[in-house]
Amino acid sequence: MSGEGDTTLKSICYKPGSLQLLDQRKLPLETTYLEIRDAADGWSAIQEMVVRGAPAIAIAAALSLAVEVSNFSGFDGSSAEAVTFLENKLDYLVSSRPTAVNLADAALKLKQVIANALASSAAEPNSIFKAYIEAAENMLEDDVASNKAIGTFGSSLLRQQAKNPDKLSVLTHCNTGSLATAGYGTALGVIRALHTQGVLERAYCTETRPFNQGSRLTAFELVHEKIPATLIADSAAAALMKDGRVDGVIVGADRVASNGDTANKIGTYSLALCAKHHGIPFYVAAPLTSVDLSLSSGKEIVIEERTAKELLNTHGGLGERIAAPGISVWNPAFDVTPAELIAGIITEKGVITKNANDAFDISSFAKKVTGN
Ligand code: MRU
Numbered sequence: 001m002s003g004e005g006d007t008t009l010k011s012i013c014y015k016p017g018s019l020q021l022l023d024q025r026k027l028p029l030e031t032t033y034l035e036i037r038d039a040a041d042g043w044s045a046i047q048e049m050v051v052r053g054a055p056a057i058a059i060a061a062a063l064s065l066a067v068e069v070s071n072f073s074g075f076d077g078s079s080a081e082a083v084t085f086l087e088n089k090l091d092y093l094v095s096s097r098p099t100a101v102n103l104a105d106a107a108l109k110l111k112q113v114i115a116n117a118l119a120s121s122a123a124e125p126n127s128i129f130k131a132y133i134e135a136a137e138n139m140l141e142d143d144v145a146s147n148k149a150i151g152t153f154g155s156s157l158l159r160q161q162a163k164n165p166d167k168l169s170v171l172t173h174c175n176t177g178s179l180a181t182a183g184y185g186t187a188l189g190v191i192r193a194l195h196t197q198g199v200l201e202r203a204y205c206t207e208t209r210p211f212n213q214g215s216r217l218t219a220f221e222l223v224h225e226k227i228p229a230t231l232i233a234d235s236a237a238a239a240l241m242k243d244g245r246v247d248g249v250i251v252g253a254d255r256v257a258s259n260g261d262t263a264n265k266i267g268t269y270s271l272a273l274c275a276k277h278h279g280i281p282f283y284v285a286a287p288l289t290s291v292d293l294s295l296s297s298g299k300e301i302v303i304e305e306r307t308a309k310e311l312l313n314t315h316g317g318l319g320e321r322i323a324a325p326g327i328s329v330w331n332p333a334f335d336v337t338p339a340e341l342i343a344g345i346i347t348e349k350g351v352i353t354k355n356a357n358d359a360f361d362i363s364s365f366a367k368k369v370t371g372n
C-alpha cells in the first residue's frame with residue numbers, strides 16, 4: 001500500500017494469511033523481505049530492527065498475530081481460551097520495544113475488539129479470531145489515511161509560519177516516512193506534502209547516529225521520491241541553523257506525554273535546543289496513537305537502551321568494529337524533548353497549539369476531536 005506522492009518501497013506487505021516485512025537493516029543496498037509466520041517472528045523482527053518506527057512496529061506486531069491465527073488448522077479450546085491466547089500474545093508483542101506507545105495502544109484496542117467479540121451471542125473461537133484479524137487489517141488501512149491528514153495539516157502550518165510560504169526548507173531527524181509507517185509517513189509525510197505543493201526548497205536529513213535511520217532510510221526515501229534533499233551529520237545541525245538554511249524542524253514521536261513532552265529518536269532534544277536558540281520553530285508530527293495521556297510528563301517515559309554494538313561497530317552495529325577496545329558505552333535509543341521547546345504537535349485531527357498559559361492541553365484536544 002502506498003499513498004499519493006509515495007512510491008517508496010512498502011515496509012509491510014500483507015495479504016490475508018501472509019505477512020512479509022522489508023528488512024530495513026539491509027537498506028539502502030539490498031531489498032529483502034522476511035516472511036513473518038507468527039507473533040514470535042513479529043517480536044524478533046521488531047526487537048532486531050527489521051521493522052522500526054512507532055506506527056510500523058504497532059501494525060507489524062498486530063499483523064504477525066493475525067497471520068498466526070489465520071493459519072490455524074483448528075483451535076482446540078473454548079472462546080474464553082481463544083481470548084486468553086490472543087491477550088497473552090499481545091502482551092508478549094508489547095514487550096518487544098518499550099518506548100513507542102503505538103504498540104501498547106494497538107494492543108489495548110485489539111483487546112477491546114476481542115472482548116466485544118467474546119461478549120457477542122455468536123461467540124466461538126473462530127469468530128473471535130476473525131474479529132481480531134479484521135481489526136488488525138484495519139490498522140494498516142487507517143494509518144495511511146491518518147498520515148495523509150498529518151501531511152495536509154503540517155504543510156499548511158509550516159507554510160503559515162515560514163518567512164516565504166512558497167519557498168521553504170526544513171530539517172528532519174531519523175526516519176518517519178513510508179518505511180516507518182504503513183505508507184506516506186508523518187514528519188516525512190509533511191515534507192512530501194510540501195514537495196507535492198511545489199513549495200519545498202530543500203529537505204535536510206540528519207544521519208541519525210548510531211543506527212543511521214537518516215542516511216540509510218530517509219535519504220533513500222527522499223532520493224526515491226526525487227525530493228531535493230541534503231544529508232548532514234547530526235553534529236552539523238547547529239551550523240545549518242546558524243546559517244539560516246532552514247525555516248523549521250519537523251520530527252516524529254514515539255510517545256507524547258499529556259503535557260506535550262515528546263520522546264523521539266536520540267538527538268531530537270539537541271535539535272530542539274538548537275532550534276530554540278536560533279528562533280526556528282520546532283514541530284512534532286504524530287498520530288494520536290502516539291499520545292499517552294496516562295503520563296503527566298516525559299519524566300515517566302521509559303527510554304529503551306540498546307546494545308553497545310550499535311556504537312562499537314559500523315553500520316549501526318551490523319558492520320565491523322571501529323571503537324577502541326575496552327571503552328564502555330551508553331546507548332539510549334530515544335530522548336525526551338520538553339514541551340516548552342515544541343511549537344506545535346501536528347496530528348491527523350489538526351494541530352495542537354499552546355494555550356494562553358503557554359502549555360499544551362492535549363487531553364482537551366483529544367476529547368474534542370474524538371468525542372470521548
Ligand atoms: O528506533 P526507531 O528507528 O524505531 O525510532 C524511530 C523514531 O524515533 C521515529 O521518529 C518515530 O518512531 C516516529 S516514526 C513515524
